[in-house]
């Protein structure tokens with residue numbers, strides 16, 4: 001994929017400054033709000049049944065994250081999701097911990113069945129579970145996924161008719177036909193809770209501003225990963241890395257992204 005195209009997607013977020021509505025977990029909610037701002041978009045967190053639909057209808061993207069789900073929150077997600085679908089607003093689903101408990105797996109399957117999900121973004125274990133491809137999840141962490149990861153991402157995309165973003169040391173982005181692998185990022189990202197949740201926020205901001213969900217999702221992963229690379233160069237450990245990650249996302253130059261985006265087409269078996 002053309003590196004300039006990836007940088008142009010970041011420019012689009014900054015000029016469009018889209019509103020990204022989140023219904024998300026209580027662990028990383030503040031990080032999601034701030035990474036959305038640092039990307040160039042505007043976050044709003046609104047989970048009450050009474051307002052979730054109204055808020056979704058005025059957003060540029062809706063991010064649903066089941067990290068600390070409750071039955072009531074699933075109902076809010078369905079109301080917000082139906083409003084978003086009615087307005088053509090892309091929905092990003094983060095299936096946090098799918099496969100760890102039946103409640104999480106069933107909630108994801110219900111959201112995927114009742115809503116038109118634009119991007120399903122999870123770690124390799126979560127995507128492997130939802131694909132039915134032998135993913136393993138411990139708590140909210142991937143415990144691995146059997147087989148070729150690019151092929152699992154593509155199969156999952158075909159199964160649900162969505163774009164899949166599978167994160168890890170490399171990120172795989174697929175709509176079932178086109179599959180890309182993004183190499184940007186740093187191992188320190190896995191030593192901090194919530195970088196996966198933040199990836200969904202960034203993917204949401206790029207989806208709101210872009211036109212092709214595969215291109216916008218690839219660009220989002222490259223931009224966030226590149227911010228991680230730049231942050232790691234300044235960090236003494238996970239928490240100084242965290243501060244630098246927000247700063248580097250906010251300061252990321254389009255020229256730097258165009259020069260350093262590490263994106264390749266993936267071979268799927």
Ligand SMILES: Nc1ncnc2c1ncn2[C@@H]1O[C@H](COP(=O)(O)OP(=O)(O)OP(=O)(O)O)[C@@H](O)[C@H]1O
Pocket residue numbers: 122123124140141142167168169170171184185186187188189190192193194195196197198199221224225
């Ligand atoms: N070893 C690594 N090297 C480079 N980048 C990584 C590595 N591990 C994770 N990342 C990056 O960190 C981000 C989060 O990915 P990860 O798969 O760890 O999410 P997650 O398990 O859902 O995280 P969380 O549940 O804490 O939100 C992605 O942007 C991914 O590219």
Ligand SMILES: Cc1ncsc1CCO
Pocket residue numbers: 025027028067068096140193194196197
């Ligand atoms: C640790 C944790 N537990 C539920 S959600 C969450 C944030 C990272 O996924």
Ligand SMILES: [Mg+2]
Pocket residue numbers: 094096097122123140196197
């Ligand atoms: Mg996650």
